[in-house]
Amino acid sequence: MSQALQYAFSGVTMGAIYAVVAIGFNLVYSTTGILNFAQGEFVMLGGMIAVTYSRFMPLPVAIAAAVATTAAVAALIEAGFIRRLKRHTLLHMIIVTIGLSIVIREAALLIWDEKVRSLPFFTGTESSSVRVFGAAISPQTLWVLGTVFAIVAVLHVFFRFSLKGKAMRACSANPQAAMLCGINTSNMRTLTFAVSGALGALAGCVISPMTMSQYDMGTSLAIKGFAAAMLGGLGNPMAGVAGGLIVGLAEAFSVSVLPAAYKDAVAFALLLCALFVKPHGLFPERGSIAREA
Amino acid sequence: MLRIRNLRCGYGNLEVVHGASLHVERGEIVGLIGANGAGKTSLLNAIMGLLPPREGSIELDGVSIARQPVWHGVAHSLVLVPEGRQLFSAMTVADNLLMGGYRNPDRDQAIAQALDRFPRLRERWRQPAGTLSGGEQQMLAIARALVARPRLLLLDEPSMGLAPLMVKEVFEVIAELRRKGVTVFLVEQNAMAAFGVTDRVYVLETGDIVMEGRPDDLLHNPEVKRAYLGKGFRNVWE
Ligand SMILES: Nc1ncnc2c1ncn2[C@@H]1O[C@H](COP(=O)(O)OP(=O)(O)OP(=O)(O)O)[C@@H](O)[C@H]1O
Ligand SMILES: [Mg+2]
Numbered sequence: 305m306s307q308a309l310q311y312a313f314s315g316v317t318m319g320a321i322y323a324v325v326a327i328g329f330n331l332v333y334s335t336t337g338i339l340n341f342a343q344g345e346f347v348m349l350g351g352m353i354a355v356t357y358s359r360f361m362p363l364p365v366a367i368a369a370a371v372a373t374t375a376a377v378a379a380l381i382e383a384g385f386i387r388r389l390k391r392h393t394l395l396h397m398i399i400v401t402i403g404l405s406i407v408i409r410e411a412a413l414l415i416w417d418e419k420v421r422s423l424p425f426f427t428g429t430e431s432s433s434v435r436v437f438g439a440a441i442s443p444q445t446l447w448v449l450g451t452v453f454a455i456v457a458v459l460h461v462f463f464r465f466s467l468k469g470k471a472m473r474a475c476s477a478n479p480q481a482a483m484l485c486g487i488n489t490s491n492m493r494t495l496t497f498a499v500s501g502a503l504g505a506l507a508g509c510v511i512s513p514m515t516m517s518q519y520d521m522g523t524s525l526a527i528k529g530f531a532a533a534m535l536g537g538l539g540n541p542m543a544g545v546a547g548g549l550i551v552g553l554a555e556a557f558s559v560s561v562l563p564a565a566y567k568d569a570v571a572f573a574l575l576l577c578a579l580f581v582k583p584h585g586l587f588p589e590r591g592s593i594a595r596e597a
Numbered sequence: 598m599l600r601i602r603n604l605r606c607g608y609g610n611l612e613v614v615h616g617a618s619l620h621v622e623r624g625e626i627v628g629l630i631g632a633n634g635a636g637k638t639s640l641l642n643a644i645m646g647l648l649p650p651r652e653g654s655i656e657l658d659g660v661s662i663a664r665q666p667v668w669h670g671v672a673h674s675l676v677l678v679p680e681g682r683q684l685f686s687a688m689t690v691a692d693n694l695l696m697g698g699y700r701n702p703d704r705d706q707a708i709a710q711a712l713d714r715f716p717r718l719r720e721r722w723r724q725p726a727g728t729l730s731g732g733e734q735q736m737l738a739i740a741r742a743l744v745a746r747p748r749l750l751l752l753d754e755p756s757m758g759l760a761p762l763m764v765k766e767v768f769e770v771i772a773e774l775r776r777k778g779v780t781v782f783l784v785e786q787n788a789m790a791a792f793g794v795t796d797r798v799y800v801l802e803t804g805d806i807v808m809e810g811r812p813d814d815l816l817h818n819p820e821v822k823r824a825y826l827g828k829g830f831r832n833v834w835e
Contacts, residue, residue, distance in 0.1 A: 467699070473692075474696045480683065484647075484676075484677055
């Protein structure tokens, strides 16, 4: 029982991170039509930059600055590069963003080398834990879950109540009509990249004390986040949360029946099964974020 | 207010507007009629900046607006009610109107006025735009454009697919706009209805402006009669 609970907590924690990556995938996909496989690199960048910054400033400031820096990098990628590509197809852009993720990873290797780093635990230490029904959870788990919950809540309010958020939904529902309303749709696309960069970076910071940060952690996150996004239904940000939790839990529980080496394959197996049974995801997009997050 | 000279535009290798020139003066209501595929929508899209012109000039108040981003025109009160309404169908009536006022700092007031003009929309306030009837959707499309406070309003076949009573309502709105000092450029296939509200009309045929005149004069032009008014028109008109 407490063993199962332990798995469940670790599954939910990783699942929450996949969920954030999935939300990023969906946000960018619904406003730009691009599947951004560099999404996982934002998580890596957030963690790595925060580790570096934290040598010069207090932890909360370092995290905020790392999130801002990553958002700026993401915005720059869109405004400086992706925007300039003419007439792209979905497949083109997948290749381009995979290329981008390789570039970012190599740049990270140059800047930070191969060493594994991590941020300190936000509260307590590695050994401090809270007991819940006999399972030991690290306080950092609560930080992760709290942060992801806050991200989802803030996004929900943003899309539902703010002018900018509604404009973003309008862009995703009908870009031409959005332009005709006076919305600067190119800037909206840049903003979407910035937001998804910021979300990824924040996830990278809260997870760093538990799973460590390393230059090459982005790839598997991108793939699992993508699996989560597809599971939930591409284009529907909040459905990515469900997808992320499913992938995270499946992965965590797989350890009890499969050799741990197969853990990474679980997400793919799940993705493939889901695509056979429900090709449009569990919660099909229905007008994507326009539908209301 | 709007002056277009020798405008050419098209898609890929296909040119659909072959050097059109026209102008719309402040306070005027000018019509553009033409058959399906004549290039009317393409012309409007070129004015808005949705379709880049290949040649020629487009000036708003003497300033060139060719190749400007679409939002730029909207910020200068050049607004289009597009063909097929193009509402945000999953979003509420309220949010559609809000988006219409995206560039208008006085959007709350403009929305209130639009609701006074179209009380039906107030009843449908929280309903997704896609669930409105065709007539209500057209009203919403026009209201959304009005919330942007246009000085020059372009309308692309606002009467398309509407019952006669709704058509009448649409043209009443256009007549009111004149009293408010809004300049209107109206694309219509319903030539009869267009003649009723316009000061001047252009005729576009396969990408060329072939005629320009006052509605009264065009009405008696045998060419126009044959091509755009059909046999039964006299009965309707008289
Ligand atoms: N996106 C497009 N790509 C290629 N060709 C197009 C496109 N849009 C329009 N056309 C072509 O351009 C020509 C003019 O089309 P346009 O829509 O401007 O005509 P229209 O006068 O508005 O017709 P209607 O009265 O049916 O709305 C048509 O032959 C059409 O097939
Ligand atoms: Mg048309």
